[in-house]
Amino acid sequence: MKIKILGTRGEIKPSAPYHSKYSGILIDNKIMIDIGEKEFLKYKPQVIFITHLHPDHAFFTRDKKHFYEIKIPTYAPEKYENNFVQILKKPKTFLGYKITPIPTEHSLKVKSQAYLIEKGKQKILYTGDMFWIKKQYQKKIPKLSLVITEGSYINKGGRIIKTKNSKPYGHTGIPNLINLFKPYTKSILLMHFGSWFYNYGAKKARNKLKQLGKENNINIIIGYDGMDLDLSHITD
Template identity: 25%
Template sequence: MKLTFLGTRGYIDSVTDRHRRHTAALVGYRGRALMIDCGADWRREVWKVKPHALIITHAHPDHAFGLQDGAPCPVWATEESWQTMADWPIEKSLRHTLRPRRPETIEGIRVEAFPVIHSQKAPAVGYRITAGRVTVFYVPDVVWIEDRAEAFDGIRCYIGDGASLDQSLVRKDKDGNLMGHTPVRAQLTWCQKEGVAEMIVTHCGEQIVGGDERTLGAQLRQYADERGVKAGIAHDGMIRILR
């Protein structure tokens, strides 16, 4: 599996050369390319990426609004995300629905959507993605992963939410529902509990993008070492070959 981090910036104002575009990734396998998410930064730019297919985690602006002018390829999303994208000029023949916990093979890559807690207005999923012998779990925005043990079972790597390194951004809406982002430190504990060897941090928030990444990287490694997990911060254009 070839994993390319096209963008690694969350829905924030800060921009750097390392974190310039909204979070998106490209999964490559046997000459096919599956793009994950297409935020507003990718509007019109997605045609240059030339993915063979797209999957959407949820319909927030930094994850789906790059498709407001249409799509260059088939798009897979949950029913909830399609409700938000219903009036966008995406051809009917390109629209496909992903149902939670029902795996689909897209361009030779196996994809399974797992519901996660993040937003009531834009219900989100994380994706368990398998290419050949390699499986990863990708979730850029998360408070909690439903069925986490199944989601993490046997994965090579966890790619998770970098909105905050160690400051909780979890809150409750007016109805008492949890929303927001769990800090990376807690996500590393998830990896520890489920026996996942590595976490890659993406969807970076103000603490990372607006801070001293060297210092924060050292703090991240300390948190990871304490839990017996390897961890690093992704940046735009970073490529990982996973075997």
């Protein structure tokens, strides 16, 4: 699999070169996961999967006039505006790739799911935003060539808010994500950076992430807008 990282900025104001576009990745020029920017349509994917209907992952929820411009089959965890998107709840094969939705915990207002993409021996998981994956869904995760996840918070625990009824929502921290995914993979690619990344400055932020990788004996890959990744370089 060849993966292009289209955008690595979270839903925040700060921006920096190579970290200015909202979420999206492209697999083998065919499959797009998340479409945080309208301009990603220029890649002409054959199918689009959306992790959740927040605007930094689905541009058309921000700018509704562009809504009907997507004439590409689009899948999401839930309905949106009539039947514009289709719901994907079960594993299904698209263009020779097996796509399995894995429910994630993130928001109280929108449903969210990660996608497991399998082709031959190559298996990747793209999570979108999250603070947790329930144990029953963790069981569905096989050994992975790569996990692509979010970098909203560098602190342990991230920012998980509880409502009056103790219902949690938000994002966990990068150290927690590393702990969660370590048993499944040797490589974690981080994107969707939060303000911490811009406050540190990209260089210092990268060093901090590399250090976290060393401490955890895991290969941390720091995503940037336009990054190309060939998975044949990642063994196992």
